[in-house]
Amino acid sequence: KAGVTQTPRYLIKTRGQQVTLSCSPISGHRSVSWYQQTPGQGLQFLFEYFSETQRNKGNFPGRFSGRQFSNSRSEMNVSTLELGDSALYLCASSSATGSSGANVLTFGAGSRLTVL
Amino acid sequence: AQKITQTQPGMFVQEKEAVTLDCTYDTSDPSYGLFWYKQPSSGEMIFLIYQGSYDQQNATEGRYSLNFQKARKSANLVISASQLGDSAMYFCAMREGRGSTGTASKLTFGTGTRLQVTL
Numbered sequence: 001k002a003g004v005t006q007t008p009r010y011l012i013k014t015r016g017q018q019v020t021l022s023c024s025p026i027s028g029h030r031s032v033s034w035y036q037q038t039p040g041q042g043l044q045f046l047f048e049y050f051s052e053t054q055r056n057k058g059n060f061p062g063r064f065s066g067r068q069f070s071n072s073r074s075e076m077n078v079s080t081l082e083l084g085d086s087a088l089y090l091c092a093s094s095s096a097t098g099s100s101g102a103n104v105l106t107f108g109a110g111s112r113l114t115v116l
Numbered sequence: 117a118q119k120i121t122q123t124q125p126g127m128f129v130q131e132k133e134a135v136t137l138d139c140t141y142d143t144s145d146p147s148y149g150l151f152w153y154k155q156p157s158s159g160e161m162i163f164l165i166y167q168g169s170y171d172q173q174n175a176t177e178g179r180y181s182l183n184f185q186k187a188r189k190s191a192n193l194v195i196s197a198s199q200l201g202d203s204a205m206y207f208c209a210m211r212e213g214r215g216s217t218g219t220a221s222k223l224t225f226g227t228g229t230r231l232q233v234t235l
Contacts, residue, residue, distance in 0.1 A: 033221035043207065043225035056222050088159055094221055103211075104151070105221055107161035 002027065004108035006091050012114045018079040021111045025072050025093030031055075032074040033105065034066060037088040046089075049074055078113075086115045119143060120208055120226035128232050129198045136183070137193040137229045139208030148212045150191040151223065152182065155205040164206075167191055198233045205230050 005024040013019050025032050033056075034046040045058040049068035066076040072093075078085055089112075092105035121140045129135040141150065152164040167175045167182045175182040183192040195202060209223040 031221050035223075042227050043209075043223075045222050045224070048221040058222075090159075090161060092161070092221060103149075103221075104163050104166060105161075105223065106163065107153075109158060109160040112159070 004091055004093050004106055006089075006108035006111050008111060009109065010112050010114075012116060013081050014116050015081055015083060017081050018077060019081060019113060020075055020077045021089055021091075021113075023074045023076075023091030023093075023108060025074070025091075026106055029093035029095055029106075030072055031094045032068055032072060033092050033094075034074070034076050035090045035092065036060075037090060037110070038084075038086070043090075046076065081115045083115050086113060088112050119224045120210055122208055122226035122229050124229045125227075126230040126232070128234055129195075130234055131200060132197050134194060134196045135198055135231065137195070137206050137208075137231065139191045139193065139226060141189050141191060141208070141210050143189075143210065143212050145212040148210055150182070150184070151209040151211070152180070152191075152193045153207045153209060154202075155207060155228070157204070161207070165193065195231075200233050200235075203231060203233045 007022045031050045033048040035043050037043045047054055047066050048056040052068045063079045068074045088110045090107050090110045092107045094103050094105050119142050148169045150167045154162045154164055165175050165177045165180045165182050167184045174184050179196045181194045205228045207228045208226040211223050
């Protein structure tokens, strides 16, 4: 069973540019969520998508956006990049059936963004 | 207020020894879930173990067990018989509420503990 796939793995951008990151969830998983990991702020929740709808959003500015396609693949976009956006962006998928239980998140290897 | 607290920034353990990684949490929601993840230097977060707030018994998964003390709001991870491959960052995380369909993914993470296993 293929895991969560994130592309690209590494990328370098300059301030003011925009970036799009992609995430393919585990087959059958309909929920995709995104996290930002930085040395200073740690792991922070960005947003969650389920059936092409954003269900939950973290405390990030509007420059951070995302979407989910009908095949559950997701993209996140960051516009007008700032130096502080340099981070590891992790995507996770889950079945999110809403029933009791773990609904474990399975994470991808991440996309490491460097903003110069 | 910090919802997940991991007070040990780094720990060392000898191979084949057991180690306990501390985690305390804060929530007023009676329904919540606690997770432990491992992050090697490659960056991928690997799920280790889960404990639900209503679970009567401590969770176990192979060499991993969770020492869940609900009244103290602690959920410590115990790794038995440490191996060199256990060297990594370990994160405790919490999801508040049972979650409804499509809202299962918002986890609050602690700052992590870096575990180094030595010969």
